[in-house]
Amino acid sequence: MSLNRRDFIKASGATVGGALLLGAMGESVALASPIKPIPLKKQIGETTTICPYDGSGCGFLVAAENGKVVNIEGDPEHPVNRGAACAKGASLRQLSADNPWRLSKVLYRAPAGNEWEEKEWDWALDKIARNIKTTRDASFIETDGKGNVVNRTEAIANLGGSALDNEECYLICKLNRALGVVYLEHHARL
């Protein structure tokens, strides 16, 4: 796995070079110095996944070493794409944790703030839960003008997410409805 490409070629190059000096001076055509095959330095992939882009649902294979993605390409068995990938699909590796623009820390912007501040999860989740409760309780409509029990809040809205997994969508829906959220929308409306 850790076979270093340059070291390998340096070693073999020296041998080839020596041989040339000794024996090949008179030949009219240069000896080719083809590269010596070494095993693939990255796996094609072992974990199947489904493309996060459009709704085709193409299959991909993710290869990771020590939790780090080294290669992603189409899953040749997948009936939709048979190993194929468009420009976006082919670029999936740049979506991995190595992309320096990926978020890796909770960020917080205080009211009127100019910049993001890094925060801890616990702090943020507690504060969000508190915000939700404050807004919900202040705006909650238990019964409407006609006396109907309606148990809703119109002060909290929820958007997203077609990019999420089914299980996530389901729980977000469950939680929001339990909170009384009626402004519940996502990409499908757009």
Next chain:
Amino acid sequence: MTNHWNDIANSDCVMAIGSNPAENHPAAFGHITIAQDRGAKLISIDPRFTRTSAKADVYAPLRSGTDIAFINGMIKYVLDDIDNNPDNYNMTYITEYTNAPYLVNPDYKGPADLEGLFSGYAGVSNEAENSKRKYNKSTWQYQKDATGVPIRDMTLQDPNCVFQLMKKHVARYTPEKVNAVCGTPVATFLEVCHTFAATGQKGKSGTILYAMGTTQHTYGTQNIRSYCLLQLLLANIGIAGGGINAMRGESNVQGSTDHCLLFHILPGYLKVPVDADATLADYLKRITPTSSDPLSLNWWKNTNKYVVSLLKAWYGDNATKDNDFGLHYLPKMESGKDYSHISLFEAMNDGIIKGLMCWGQNPAVGGPNSNQERAAMDKLDWMVVTDLWKTETAEFWKRPDADTANINTEVFLLPAKNSWEKEGSVTNSSRWMQWRYKASDGPGEAEDDLWMTDQLAKRLMKLYAEEGGPSAESITKMDWNYGAGHPDVHAVAKEINGYDLTTGKLMNSFANLTADGSTSSGNWLYCNSYVEPEAEPDAPIPGNRSSRRSLEDGPFNIGLYSRWAWCWPVNRRIIYNRAAVDLDGNPWDEEHPVVKWNPAAGTSGAWQGDVIDGGGLPMNQGGHYPFIMKSDGHSSLFGAGMAEGPLPEHYEPWETPVDNAMSNQTSNPAFKIWHPNEHGTSDKYPIVCSTYRVCEQWQGGQMTRNMPWVIEAQPEAFVEMSEELAAEKNIANGEKVIVESARGKVNVVALVTKRYKPFQMNGKSVHQVGVVWHWGYTGLSTGDSANLLTPHVGDANTMIPEYKAFLVDVKKV
């Protein structure tokens, strides 16, 4: 999708309208190529010559927003041809499987009689007052016999039957009118008609592939209906290689819709309760369709079972018969009030909405009239965004014209994991639910949204248990047990599938769900997806059918791949497949049978092939009507449920450079107008504009605009325009220009191309341009979003915003 990706290869004619599969569903386009190799024709109908058009056998340009005129013209061609060559069409299908023979109330009148309106309109032509922009639909109803069963004329000759009404309706859409409305040359239009109508023959199939070019109009739903009508007349629904197929633009927009992150429905497309639903019984009565016809299966009659099972999944033991299974824990929306995307942002702008949670969505780029939507966010007290990136939405307070110091919104930006850094399932356009695994680590402290939701729920449950609050029980009584640490995604998936609460075993089918509280199912459509291990032992995750990877072609070798992943409902790969056979249960297309009645099988015959829609016997043996999800069992050529009319009628977009060539009613009489003052007129904005995507970028761009490889391939926002327009405006290819609408303006690169041509409509020339909308002000590649231009108007039925046809002007910088 009624059908699925692989099935496109079975088609004899593929019509891409309102879609651009080569660019927006590129990997799935391979199935179109296979069909073409088999001799199938590809028709591309688009205002602009796209990469799909480049591969098409027939390309027809049409002005943005004129699909209905075009398709009605095709329907007229088909109906005329049926008169002349009935043998070329499947008349049995039309009379037996659709509502063509249904008799409509004789008082019904259509646009041919009423200058573009249907009978029952509350206002007058071009009514401006929102409260009057609606119909009383009483004249649109069927004539019924004494038992309440609709009356049919199987000869299709009665002047009040749907078939004749439709004929009268479309008679006005002559090829010349189509040209006058759409700008499509008559010869090209007729070539499309002739090519696609050839699929009306028994044994031939044609499919319509559509996407947002169809839906994102003030009459988007009617656009789809016009396709349905055409496909039903050509007997193309239910068969292999047929169908009308909505190609979804996001990996799980199908699944997120199935789980109903939408204001008007609960998981499984169950209508949400409203204020007047005082009891469960009231609620069920309101939302459950009925049918008096014993031959109509009316599947939605099971609504009560699905509702109760959902409530059991959400509130567990706290959902009892005595408390209406916890129905009243849920919010009830105000009757008739719209809470959709546009309304949501209007409410935010009005200061009603104080807090916003945004899960991987980027409305600051993707929302219509996004200048206004961005400004509305200033009024929030707090906002939570979960994403992989710093999106425009999360950084709305950093937008170019933001008054940052006076924006008092607290913003929490939570780092999320991407799709292979966590485990769970997604559902593609084909309705295939496919399991994904964790393959690598996320960056730093990134977490998945499941964990975040679980954490918030746990903290809120604790807060409400400790401190109480209005309807605290809605939260504290939830059945929320997915583990103490990281939530177990399999537990969630199983809850969605549902349990037999008596035995504790996973349900195997929604057919067995009950309304007495003895079963649970978080989403009845997904019941059958995650079963007991012994019911699906060979799956990589035993019991989890979405993890299946068998490459068996499936029954009849038509590429169903029935044992690859899992597909709702109950693994039925082609829905409405009852329509794929004749009355005896024999397939119309022997070469590509979807299902088939085998009288020799079992004791008294059985269905073979795909999972049959609804079971039972063939119709000739007393079986039910084929369209089981319709209350009357027949597919609707005439749709009384629509807001703006039971038949699709051409209206101009809200902003249009021309008068409506079909009637005096300029635009859809039933959609809501939010800001009449933001209406652009053609004297100031003479050019039609559409927004769209390209293959190399994605949606609001938050994903791809941080990915150097694709940025390199498509680096900047651009506006495509014809050489003729560029010459008029003295614009050179590659230079920066300003595109301006009544809402805003964008500064983008001019891409001057032969692929746009001015539309010649009955002598009038109209220019159209197109702007890609992927860009915004954050990320590695920045630029103006085309949605600065789009209006806050939406479809009359669904409120999908109008993104595809509005007016602009183009200027040199």
Next chain:
Amino acid sequence: MTINKVEKYRKPIRILHWTHAFSFVILFLTGLVLFIPALGFLAEDGWTRFAHRIVAVIFVVAPVIYSILDPSALVRGLKQAFSWDKDDLSWVKAAPRYYFTGNEKGMPPQGAMNTGQKAWWLIVIIFGVMFAITGMMMWKGTASASISQWLVLIHDISLIVTGTMFLLHIYLVIFHPKMKGSWDAMASGKISVEYAKAHHGKWYNEITKGKGKGS
């Protein structure tokens, strides 16, 4: 010993010669690795190309500096290179016999440079300029593919001509028994009177006529 010597080359010109000679040798060898496939491996990683460039600068700049410091020498040198007369023709006719057998018959008296040296000097000027021009253009690297191929071709032809003549030059001064004195001329700057009389008769006469001693 010193009494009978005359100064043939002054110090600056000797410095120029050796600078140029060494740089040529290095350029020749580092260029050869691209010309002889079997030596190609030596060019891997581009060190020979780097060396070629550094030395090329010396090769071009050295004569330029010299010319700037002593423009009259440039004029004199160019005049010499392009002054040909009947004696040169006679030299060419007689030279083979002389160099193979030592028979001086027909060898006309020569100036400061004999005809052969003059020819070499002319080649150095012409192809030196060619090397410099094509080399600089290749270095700049903005020429079109076909022009660029012409540049390589001209550079290569220059290599062949100068390289071949360089072999001759080296041979004569190092190995040819009759020419050993020319080594001294460039090494110490002085040659014996006898050598001067025999090989550069005209020149010797010129310098003795005027001043009695070499300048």
Next chain:
Amino acid sequence: MAEKAILYDATKCTACRGCQVACKQWNENDEFIPTIQNGVNSTNRGSYENPIDLSPQTWLKMRFTEVEPSGGKLRWLFTRQACMHCTDAGCVRVCPNGSLYHHELGFVAYNKDTCTGCGYCIDACPFSVPRYTRNIITGFAKMDKCTFCTSQGLDRIAEGIEPACVKTCPPKALRYGNRNDLVAEAKSRVQVLKLKGYSGANLYGENELGGLHVMYILEDSPDVYGLPVDPQISGLTAAWQNVVQPVGWAAGGLMVAVLGLNWLVARRAGVNKETK
């Protein structure tokens, strides 16, 4: 061993550019693009065609051409621009040390580690494919071009896997296989296209330059796609190997021979040493 090749069917290609990116992905041409104030150093020039040209980081790019004969139908033609892997390869002819060489399966493989950076191949390629980045002062340079996915440690061919571009192609416009089979297949496809009305359909690369290992099925003349109709090794490229080098050897050899002879003859003749 049977020669391998890639067959590119331009009539099926949708220019999704999966190949353009997959090539970078597999071959690790994945340097993050330098940014100008967080914007990307790449601009739209009024075309879908980006980046502008092949580069050491871009071994394969799609070319877009709009063609509209007067009175005829508009067509949008897509072409692949990458190494054509010629049998008579100009780059192989001029490569001074065999860094470019013919793989035993026929295509032009490349050993980047031994590349001297001379750039001769760049001038010698009839398709203008190889690119290098060069330090203008030192001249340090490495050429880059498509290696048919045989780069060291990234050799898909040796593993029995098709090249990355071929694998990723959704409409299967790219095929990989035995060259003879692909030629036969392509010919029948050309016939099909002719029957469909593309009278100008042709197979490009069957015989060009001794046979290319990347062949194109085109619906029109190659020049419409921006390809040379009759690609040739230029006289200068041929001259370098066939004339200049032999002449050089001959001239040098002749001189050595003459001098050697002189040395022998002069010694035998007893030419006097010069008296000092």
